[in-house]
Amino acid sequence: MSERQKRKDHWQAVALSGDIRGKPKRILFDGQPLVLFRSAQGIAALFDRCPHRLVELSTGKLVGGEIECPYHGWRYDGEGRCTAIPGHVGEMPHYRVRRFGAVERDGVVFVSSGTPEAEPYLHCMQGKNVVVRRVRSSTQSTVIDAAENILDATHTHFTHKGLLRGLGSKRHLVRVEVTGGEGWVEACYTGEDRQQGLISRLLEGERAKTIGRFRYPGIAELVYWGKDGLALATTFHLRQADERTVEGVGWLIGPRQGWLGGIKALAFKPLFNIALRQDRRVLKSASDNARFAPPALPVIGPLDFLRRDIAAIIAGELPPAAEEPRVHQIEL
Ligand code: FES
Ligand SMILES: [Fe+2]
Incomplete structure (x- = not known):
């Protein structure tokens, strides 16, 4: 297995749950900017770049569990789907931002560039009193x-x-x-x-x-x-x-x-x-x-x-x- 492939099978601890409350948070993950926020589906990790004009989504705000780009107000849900283009009348085109796997365990947020089957490893006394x-x-x-x-x-x-x-x-x-x-x-x-x-x-x-x-x-x-x-x-x-x-x-x-x-x-x-x-x-x-x-x-x-x-x-x-x-x- 290549090193890259191997990494996809792993969760990486990236933040404390307490760091992600009402505001989106930008992190660098393997050199890529990601935005973490709380969506309707739970903790979400998206590539921190609006596909429209490439603005950092993390500088926008959360509206009903979706992240709103500060430039033209396009919105994205926790899956990275574009859900709103303010001013546009008619059917929504399908735009997406890349989504990363994200889970929260014991007060810590884990992200993966793949879809690991195993639960994240937390600490050496996991499950002990x-x-x-x-x-x-x-x-x-x-x-x-x-x-x-x-x-x-x-x-x-x-x-x-x-x-x-x-x-x-x-x-x-x-x-x-x-x-x-x-x-x-x-x-x-x-x-x-x-x-x-x-x-x-x-x-x-x-x-x-x-x-x-x-x-x-x-x-x-x-x-x-x-x-x-x-x-x-x-x-x-x-x-x-x-x-x-x-x-x-x-x-x-x-x-x-x-x-x-x-x-x-x-x-x-x-x-x-x-x-x-x-x-x-x-x-x-x-x-x-x-x-x-x-x-x-x-x-x-x-x-x-x-x-x-x-x-x-x-x-x-x-x-x-x-x-x-x-x-x-x-x-x-
Ligand atoms: S750059 Fe994000 S909505 Fe235009
Ligand atoms: Fe030391």
Whole structure:
């Protein structure tokens, strides 16, 4: 199956349900402008270009669940059919705007350029008894760099000093097992001590293991297991909106433990947003710098366990870890 064909079989998370209320919203989807809105048939995704004079439909307004172009007022329903040409008397000609598949699940909007049969993948604790918060981010970067950033434990000592890691420089020997299969790779960390960063101190008990996983086409997830089960998890859906922008929609997940669980999950979101800002800063710095000649391929260092696997998965290929699982020892 070609990479293009494969993508058609997938849903991609593009927005939070809360982003699409009374107004249409324009997004870039695989480099194409789309308009999202609530139609009579439910959430709709159309190519954001009026076939008449090519104006952005998203700059128009919603009238009775249809989108009205701001130029001459032509209207389109959720299926992309032109339903009104103001001033025209007589039979309506059949004009259409290209329509994309769109569904809404658990507060998130998914779009596809094909018609996937499977339900969209939401997050790693789907169907479990958990509390979730949803977040959205926009980062100047590429999907591979942004995904690697989420899964890379080694940058936390520097980029997130004090937040995800302690202020001291003490490290512990940690075992990392990398395994993979068709469309996924994961690194499992064991032997970590309790983390001294603010987030960990507030939210976690003793840590048993951490899993960082990447899934096709751009999903990065982290799962922290404590002695008594799930401590925290996050699943982030990333996509390349345009050449320099990665849009992310994600779930922050915690175990449901009565009111305490709810409070912890609430505390997690603002702290997580600080971490997100710190990451955005380094990723933007790298992206800005990448434009200068000579063009440079990034060095894949000895601790960059997942880089080649993520690249292979994004390209629609089997990751190296699928053929040969690896074990590393590092100081973390
Ligand atoms: S450009 Fe949209 S109605 Fe004319
Ligand atoms: Fe980070």
